Amino acid sequence: MPATTYSDEVVACPPRAGTLYDVLELILDRGMVIDVFVRVSLVGIEILKIDARIVVASVDTYLRFAEACNRLDLERDSGSTTIPELLGGGVAKSVGKRKVRRAAENVGDTVRKAVGGGDKDDSSEPSEASEDEETQQDRPRKRRAPARSGTSRRRRPVEA
């Protein structure tokens, strides 16, 4: 969604809605429900909530890391070793991840806003379809995994 969808009164750094992940439970658990309105596959949605959380979480995490990497690139000198490793090695791995994650935290809401706003390329049809299928197959296992993990793991269910 282009940034132009937002009204002009909000300037340079508009307060944004956070990433989808941060508001998922509001979209799925709050808001109006009216009796004659039949919620789509009522049971399905309840189950999917959890799956959606996993899929959305991973995409949001990647976006955050990507943004954090960009930030680091700007703010640090090019000699930093972790960034190329990260970009080359995939975000789901190893040492550098924590650093980047921490960077993402520190950059904080700005990043979240930016990431939350730039959702253009994250829903390409083929990959999303395969994600969906995968989620479906793995559902029983995946659903349980995050529930058992520690409290601080919230944003990394992919690894859990």
Next chain:
Amino acid sequence: MTAEGVYVYAIVRAEKALPAHATGVGSPAAPVRSMRQGRVAAVVSEAPPTLRARRRDLLAHQELLLRLSERGPVLPMRFGMVVTDEKAVRTQLAAHEAVHVAALEHLSGGVEVNVKALPAQDALVSLVAEDGNIRRLRDAVRRRPGYEASIRLGEAVAAALESRAVEAGQRILRELAPRARAVARGPEVQGCVLNTSFLVSRDDSDAFRAAAERLARANRDRVELRLAGPLPCYSFVSADGTPPRTAGV
């Protein structure tokens, strides 16, 4: 596709114009239209044949509500509300018109800001410095390393991080509450110790966020705060559309 029914995004005031080129769920994204009924209108599109809680569709729902809420009060529907046909929508709107009008009035000029509190990521140093019990357990592990002792230490650390986050988070929420028109507790979210939404006047929302960020910085060794908003007022319409449930912090 009409056989799939009508997807309802929100209820708004009848006079409200839709944003230009508004689109909704589905692929390709369905064009959105407004169905007026008396003083209110439902914002709807055709429901896609296979609607699921996909990222793309969740975003479409959220984006449309965000755009709508920049143009006046909105009663946001929960994701996935599909009605059999337009007639059912009209019947619903007509039957509850007064309630909807009152709820829209209540939310007028307001936005939702959501605050989540998580245990701080980098709190270990200050925890060990401040917590005598943790220090004792750590010393025990150092004297006699072993599985049991490590588990005891780790368990104590996890519990202490969480309770520090709850304590600091609640203090922050109490400080923020007077700045809000209403407060609503959010659903439990894995990993969060607190999840609370505030109904804030749109004009105050920047100041509210700034205050929250200031409190977050002051407590960063105890709690990590995550702010989202301004959002559509999901938490300030009750499920049946009557004006909101609110809760103390």
